[in-house]
Amino acid sequence: xxxxxxxxxxxxxxxxxxxxxxxxxxxxxxxxxxxxxxxxxxxxxxxxxxxxxxxxxxxxxxxxxxxxxxxxxxxxxxxxxxxxxxxxxxxxxxxxxxxxxxxxxxxxxxxxxxxxxxxxxxxxxxxxxxxxxxxxxxxxxxxxxxxxxxxxxxxxxxxxxxxxxxxxxxxxxxxxxxxxxxxxxxxxxxxxxxxxxxxxxxxxxxxxxxxxxxxxxxxxxxxxxxxxxxxxxxxxxxxxxxxxxxxxxxxxxxxxxxxxxxxxxxxxxxxxxxxxxxxxxxxxxxxxxxxxxxxxxxxxxxxxxxxxxxxxxxxxxxxxxxxxxx
Numbered sequence: 001x002x003x004x005x006x007x008x009x010x011x012x013x014x015x016x017x018x019x020x021x022x023x024x025x026x027x028x029x030x031x032x033x034x035x036x037x038x039x040x041x042x043x044x045x046x047x048x049x050x051x052x053x054x055x056x057x058x059x060x061x062x063x064x065x066x067x068x069x070x071x072x073x074x075x076x077x078x079x080x081x082x083x084x085x086x087x088x089x090x091x092x093x094x095x096x097x098x099x100x101x102x103x104x105x106x107x108x109x110x111x112x113x114x115x116x117x118x119x120x121x122x123x124x125x126x127x128x129x130x131x132x133x134x135x136x137x138x139x140x141x142x143x144x145x146x147x148x149x150x151x152x153x154x155x156x157x158x159x160x161x162x163x164x165x166x167x168x169x170x171x172x173x174x175x176x177x178x179x180x181x182x183x184x185x186x187x188x189x190x191x192x193x194x195x196x197x198x199x200x201x202x203x204x205x206x207x208x209x210x211x212x213x214x215x216x217x218x219x220x221x222x223x224x225x226x227x228x229x230x231x232x233x234x235x236x237x238x239x240x241x242x243x244x245x246x247x248x249x250x251x252x253x254x255x256x257x258x259x260x261x262x263x264x265x266x267x268x269x270x271x272x273x274x275x276x277x278x279x280x281x282x283x284x285x286x287x288x289x290x291x292x293x294x295x296x297x298x299x300x301x302x303x304x305x306x307x308x309x310x311x312x313x314x315x316x317x318x319x320x321x322x323x324x325x326x
Contacts, residue, residue: 009235029195048150053277056273057277059273059277060273061281061309063151064269064270064279065269065281066271066278068283070102071104071265073293075265075287076131081245086105086214087213099271100191100269100272101269102267102270103267103268103306104268105207105266107265108210108211108214108215108260108262109211109214110202110205110215110219111200112201112204113201114147114177114206115200115207117208118208120223122137126201129194129196134277135188136157141155141158141182142154142189143186145158145159145172146177146185147172147177151174166187169187178203178204180198182200199215199218200219204284205264207259208257208259209257209259210223210254212234212251217232220253220254223257230253238247263287264286267281267282267284267285278300278302279302280303281284282299282300283297284298284299
């Protein structure tokens with residue numbers, strides 16, 4: 001009997017070991033499937049969030065583009081009371097739970113790279129760019145050599161040979177600047193200098209001077225002979241006139257470099273959805289007398305947000321023809 005019992009126990013031991021191994025494998029398989037399922041669930045959640053963000057961004061982009069179109073409509077209206085003017089006034093409103101923030105200014109508020117007087121460019125390079133007189137003169141000549149059609153070098157300029165001597169694989173375009181960004185390729189223009197002055201330049205006004213009634217402080221400081229105190233005093237008087245719905249006063253220091261407003265407008269439009277998604281459209285527009293195509297977009301890019309403003313207290317006027325469709 002004892003012999004029979006020992007033999008039975010010997011036969012049962014392998015079976016118990018196999019059952020233990022199967023249990024461990026089952027546990028590991030369960031853990032593996034749980035990890036796979038968790039990863040799949042996380043991936044699907046991430047894709048769902050990305051899809052929602054993409055939809056929100058598309059809605060914000062459409063809203064900002066609609067705000068640009070509304071601004072064009074408002075600026076094209078007859079000059080009656082409360083009509084919009086491209087004077088840099090910041091306009092905010094809420095419509096369909098979307099918060100809008102729009103600024104429009106005529107393009108002569110900036111200095112044109114292709115047409116501006118050399119004194120204006122030199123003044124900007126010195127006041128905003130931080131260059132001394134000689135360095136600013138060299139950059140002005142290099143800009144002129146970039147845009148003129150010939151290979152004749154200005155006294156302090158740069159032509160093909162100078163770019164090769166600087167180990168650059170390109171030379172001057174010998175044609176007008178097509179974008180402000182092209183300025184970064186001009187010999188002597190560093191990344192820091194470009195960052196300092198680019199926001200005050202344009203290629204769309206085609207004017208030798210500036211419109212002081214809409215120009216920024218940096219642009220006004222580029223005028224020869226002006227001081228910060230004179231500019232600040234003028235800006236305060238201009239602000240008061242606009243707030244009282246009066247025409248901005250002239251700036252005597254800008255008479256020799258002045259020009260009137262032109263029908264080319266720079267529009268900055270921000271649209272912020274209730275979920276916080278924001279899109280900024282920066283556009284330069286020229287209205288045309290064509291009902292099917294009321295404007296020509298000279299520039300249409302994504303911009304940077306303006307400093308925070310107080311939230312609007314009232315919704316937009318019901319007369320606006322533009323509505324965000326979800």
